[in-house]
Amino acid sequence: MNFDLSQEQKMLVDSIQKFLKNDYSFETRCKLANSSLGFSEENWKLFAELGWLGVALGSDYGGFGGSTEDIMLMHEALGRALVTEPILPTALLCGRLIELLGTEAQKKSLLPSLIQGELQLALAYNEAIARNNPAVVGCVAQREGDNYVISGKKIGVLNGHAASQLLVTARTAGDVRASAGISVFLVDAYAAGVERKPYQTVDGLRAAEIEFNGVEVTAAQRLGAEGDAFVALETVLDEACLALCAEAVGAMEVLYKTTIEYCKTRKQFGVPIGKFQALQFRMVDMFMLHEQAKSMIYQAALRAKDISTKEGRAKAREAISACKVYIGKAGRRIGQEAIQLHGGMGMTDELNVGHYFKRLTAIDALFGNVDYHLHRYDECVTASREIA
Amino acid sequence: MDLSIKPEYLQFREEVRSFLAQNLTDDLREAGRLATSVFHDVERSMAWQKILHKKGWVAPNWPKQYGGTGWDVVQRAIFAEESMKASAPAMIPMGLLMCGPCIIGYGTQAQKDYYLPRILSGEDLWCQGYSEPGSGSDLASLQTFAASDGDDYIVNGTKIWTTYAHFANKIFCLVRTDKEAKPQKGITFLLIDMTSPGIKVEPIIGLDGIREQNTVFFDNVRVPKANRIGNENDGWTVAKYLLMFERGGQEYAPALYAGLAQVKDIASKEAGSFGGPLIADTNFRRKLNELEIDIMALEFTENRIKSALGSGQNPGALASMTKILGTELSQRVTELAIEAVGVYGLPLQTDAIQPGAGLPFVGPEYALTAMPRYLNTRATTIYGGSNEVQRGIIAKLVLGL
Ligand SMILES: Cc1cc2nc3c(=O)[nH]c(=O)nc-3n(C[C@H](O)[C@H](O)[C@H](O)COP(=O)(O)OP(=O)(O)OC[C@H]3O[C@@H](n4cnc5c(N)ncnc54)[C@H](O)[C@@H]3O)c2cc1C
Numbered sequence: 001m002n003f004d005l006s007q008e009q010k011m012l013v014d015s016i017q018k019f020l021k022n023d024y025s026f027e028t029r030c031k032l033a034n035s036s037l038g039f040s041e042e043n044w045k046l047f048a049e050l051g052w053l054g055v056a057l058g059s060d061y062g063g064f065g066g067s068t069e070d071i072m073l074m075h076e077a078l079g080r081a082l083v084t085e086p087i088l089p090t091a092l093l094c095g096r097l098i099e100l101l102g103t104e105a106q107k108k109s110l111l112p113s114l115i116q117g118e119l120q121l122a123l124a125y126n127e128a129i130a131r132n133n134p135a136v137v138g139c140v141a142q143r144e145g146d147n148y149v150i151s152g153k154k155i156g157v158l159n160g161h162a163a164s165q166l167l168v169t170a171r172t173a174g175d176v177r178a179s180a181g182i183s184v185f186l187v188d189a190y191a192a193g194v195e196r197k198p199y200q201t202v203d204g205l206r207a208a209e210i211e212f213n214g215v216e217v218t219a220a221q222r223l224g225a226e227g228d229a230f231v232a233l234e235t236v237l238d239e240a241c242l243a244l245c246a247e248a249v250g251a252m253e254v255l256y257k258t259t260i261e262y263c264k265t266r267k268q269f270g271v272p273i274g275k276f277q278a279l280q281f282r283m284v285d286m287f288m289l290h291e292q293a294k295s296m297i298y299q300a301a302l303r304a305k306d307i308s309t310k311e312g313r314a315k316a317r318e319a320i321s322a323c324k325v326y327i328g329k330a331g332r333r334i335g336q337e338a339i340q341l342h343g344g345m346g347m348t349d350e351l352n353v354g355h356y357f358k359r360l361t362a363i364d365a366l367f368g369n370v371d372y373h374l375h376r377y378d379e380c381v382t383a384s385r386e387i388a
Numbered sequence: 389m390d391l392s393i394k395p396e397y398l399q400f401r402e403e404v405r406s407f408l409a410q411n412l413t414d415d416l417r418e419a420g421r422l423a424t425s426v427f428h429d430v431e432r433s434m435a436w437q438k439i440l441h442k443k444g445w446v447a448p449n450w451p452k453q454y455g456g457t458g459w460d461v462v463q464r465a466i467f468a469e470e471s472m473k474a475s476a477p478a479m480i481p482m483g484l485l486m487c488g489p490c491i492i493g494y495g496t497q498a499q500k501d502y503y504l505p506r507i508l509s510g511e512d513l514w515c516q517g518y519s520e521p522g523s524g525s526d527l528a529s530l531q532t533f534a535a536s537d538g539d540d541y542i543v544n545g546t547k548i549w550t551t552y553a554h555f556a557n558k559i560f561c562l563v564r565t566d567k568e569a570k571p572q573k574g575i576t577f578l579l580i581d582m583t584s585p586g587i588k589v590e591p592i593i594g595l596d597g598i599r600e601q602n603t604v605f606f607d608n609v610r611v612p613k614a615n616r617i618g619n620e621n622d623g624w625t626v627a628k629y630l631l632m633f634e635r636g637g638q639e640y641a642p643a644l645y646a647g648l649a650q651v652k653d654i655a656s657k658e659a660g661s662f663g664g665p666l667i668a669d670t671n672f673r674r675k676l677n678e679l680e681i682d683i684m685a686l687e688f689t690e691n692r693i694k695s696a697l698g699s700g701q702n703p704g705a706l707a708s709m710t711k712i713l714g715t716e717l718s719q720r721v722t723e724l725a726i727e728a729v730g731v732y733g734l735p736l737q738t739d740a741i742q743p744g745a746g747l748p749f750v751g752p753e754y755a756l757t758a759m760p761r762y763l764n765t766r767a768t769t770i771y772g773g774s775n776e777v778q779r780g781i782i783a784k785l786v787l788g789l
Binding site for chain 1: 389393673674677678680681682684685686687688689691692694695696698699706709712713776779780782783786787788789
């Protein structure tokens with residue numbers, strides 16, 4: 001195993017870091033987060049030019065065909081600056097789902113424009129009854145001749161406010177909790193019957209609740225075979241989950257280092273508070289949690305390499321769930337400690353600490369929290385124990 | 389970054405496996421299996437050391453010219469992992485891992501020629517005389533005094549917690565040779581023969597009812613100056629070199645996984661309180677899974693360290709973390725094991741766990757070692773620089789606090 005970055009990886013990470021350093025200060029980020037769109041269209045174009053939107057996507061459509069390690073490194077870097085541009089919802093969730101399920105024609109019509117920065121997408125999969133479980137789909141797509149009629153409600157749709165097209169999971173067969181019978185449709189976000197309620201999230205991003213009230217789509221808008229979308233759906237959610245974990249690791253790094261710097265300068269009782277051993281040990285634990293969290297994303301990146309194959313998928317699910325569990329706990333702990341060690345300053349909106357804390361808090365809730373992934377991890381290890 | 393594993397290593401792993409399969413007798417494996425401490429049964433450890441010595445595999449971390457294997461860091465880890473999996477008795481570390489490297493780093497040619505082969509062959513069994521009743525974490529405050537007397541030193545003082553002093557024929561000591569200098573500047577590194585007149589060894593019985601440690605009294609013990617490693621008053625440098633040598637050398641994850649596998653095995657055999665085996669109990673399984681995930685994180689931190697070492701980098705901070713994480717996780721593993729064996733953790737049967745004892749015992753065999761291990765493992769966060777001291781080191785040297 002070699003953890004040194006390759007020349008290409010160094011270039012990718014360097015270019016991201018350079019951009020973030022020069023053009024993505026904390027103040028800029030706050031302005032973007034509070035702007036009407038919540039991110040910068042200009043940045044989006046730039047990301048496209050720099051190739052970042054295509055890192056996870058195949059070279060046939062103008063992508064970079066990157067490895068799990070590349071995606072991980074990129075999102076770790078983005079996480080350091082709390083980037084709000086929706087790379088994850090558009091490129092990782094939707095781009096990859098189109099790549100896995102779409103026909104050649106669908107891929108050709110969508111992926112190049114995505115990679116060139118001309119398309120905003122969102123994946124509407126989660127529902128109130130599902131609590132992040134992608135197999136639980138109450139939303140239905142009723143076949144009517146050559147068309148389908150979609151009805152149901154999706155929650156927490158990342159980038160749901162900006163997307164012009166939505167990928168929607170809907171049931172074409174089976175029981176509400178069955179993984180078989182789920183189909184994915186490409187739905188125009190402005191189509192009749194689509195009702196979006198966009199909102200700002202505590203971590204400065206955007207999402208939406210979206211209702212589908214008898215929205216009519218053609219069979220050509222279906223991605224992949226009818227009722228057979230689950231494996232691809234879960235795969236992209238897992239890939240995105242790993243990227244999200246990497247983002248969290250980037251955020252953790254900034255948070256623990258910021259805390260150390262603060263404790264070196266803030267004086268009480270005539271000394272820098274970092275001289276108090278009670279605080280030193282807590283910072284050492286923050287430092288170790290970050291290193292371990294980083295090891296965990298490497299673990300997941302290694303074991304998720306063959307996620308698209310039948311054999312590789314079981315291993316990848318187990319590894320990614322383990323990773324999300326660790327990240328969820330470490331993120332919570334580092335975030336809470338960072339605020340405590342900053343004292344009253346930690347409670348202010350002005351300081352970046354609270355913003356990193358909120359992002360880490362949000363990350364735990366996305367794609368299944370610690371408990372969700374502990375449950376899934378348990379299913380995975382139990383299954384492999386039974387095979388063995 | 390390429391996280392795949394090179395094929396050469398798979399082949400090496402096979403070679404190690406087949407050597408272990410051919411050479412580890414049941415008797416030796418029993419010692420590994422029943423071990424409840426990092427210090428394994430002396431007789432069987434030494435027997436296994438002789439076999440490894442013959443093969444040339446006894447000191448993987450020594451430079452090749454002194455009898456090392458020439459393996460890289462990954463090969464060394466593979467050897468350690470496979471040895472553990474096969475329940476090989478562990479080598480007693482004081483000579484091979486502690487004193488030996490000091491002699492290699494600071495000994496004269498004559499000292500190297502004399503001592504190193506005897507360490508490799510097991511002819512000498514070493515113990516470590518650092519700690520004193522008044523000097524634990526603050527080791528530099530040690531008081532055992534070596535007065536100069538012609539070509540000799542006359543040593544007076546007390547060493548404590550000296551593991552295996554009752555088996556050892558040699559002890560390496562830190563002693564004070566200058567009372568006026570700053571504490572670190574007046575310390576000398578001495579090799580002392582345990583049969584010297586004036587040495588008395590008294591047992592300390594551990595929580596687990598077993599004698600591992602001792603108090604060693606020095607009453608006007610005469611030690612030739614030729615037994616000094618490094619210069620007079622320069623012993624602290626030698627001791628620090630040893631710490632550097634040890635750093636990054638040890639991997640915890642393989643032993644942690646092995647311990648966890650035993651817990652799973654126990655939990656699948658023990659009945660749960662509310663139907664089914666214990667392993668079907670949700671509360672228990674949650675703890676098991678959380679622990680496994682935490683071990684996984686350490687496994688990859690250790691992989692990162694190996695990778696850094698392999699490409700000639702100094703893993704620095706990462707390496708000093710593993711002591712804290714590895715020992716704290718080992719305490720969680722052994723804690724879960726006593727929870728798993730339940731009431732069978734309670735019978736006191738110290739004699740029955742001695743390898744070769746063949747005595748009858750209460751309860752299933754898998755429960756025998758759980759409690760002694762739990763008790764013994766409490767020490768891991770105290771010795772080798774307590775975890776509080778380690779956190780202090782990271783705070784100071786890594787975080788700059
Ligand atoms: C099983 C076992 C085997 C051993 N084998 C050997 C051996 O073979 N040879 C040998 O020389 N020694 C040996 N030791 C001794 C070991 O190195 C010492 O126990 C260790 O250095 C701690 O010293 P102490 O026991 O005096 O504890 P103390 O130093 O008195 O520590 C007591 C507590 O105070 C904490 N503490 C101390 N200083 C600080 C600080 N600055 N900040 C915060 N907390 C602090 C410690 O972490 C600990 O929790 C062994 C010990 C054990 C338990």
